[in-house]
Amino acid sequence: EDQVTQSPEALRLQEGESSSLNCSYTVSGLRGLFWYRQDPGKGPEFLFTLYSAGEEKEKERLKATLTKKESFLHITAPKPEDSATYLCAVRRVQGGSEKLVFGKGTKLTVNP
């Protein structure tokens, strides 16, 4: 069964305090791992796609990395506006269609 597990469930940081969020997965037919950011009352906002182990993507203070079993979202010198829930999803391809399997997310709070 496809599984995506994110840890920690919640993380509180002080502004400028760097950290990492983890996403571990077990899925057959993986065709990409996605990171989304979700603000309260909003839909998930696409951040990154990673396809192969060793791949890295960066955007402002965020960097996503991928291994064969997990992905990390590194947050460098976070600011209060980085506070959000970060969702990880894996794309499972089967018979020409796809579905995203999501983890339950990490709720990040950055205090000023």
Add this chain to the structure above:
Amino acid sequence: DSGVTQTPKHLITATGQRVTLRCSPRSGDLSVYWYQQSLDQGLQFLIQYYNGEERAKGNILERFSAQQFPDLHSELNLSSLELGDSALYFCASSVGPGGSLSNQPQHFGDGTRLSIL
């Protein structure tokens, strides 16, 4: 703004009733996906349509159905509603049909919050 539009934003109804949620995909996107998000389950894939045809099914109940119209907007119909159906319902869209040829991410709307009283 993702370009995906969902209406209504909020819906309050009673058990046993039927509701229709509407989604307009981003311009140029042919696939529409429906997801349910509850506090304990996270985002769960329900169903996908591509260019008017059902493409993939997830954990969608028999009381729920969807369709995609020629103008590519989609509707999710929920009937015989139960208290447990209270959740956020998200629509996402992407360019292609999905599958190994697709490198495009799904883009999400801001959801419809359904409350069953």
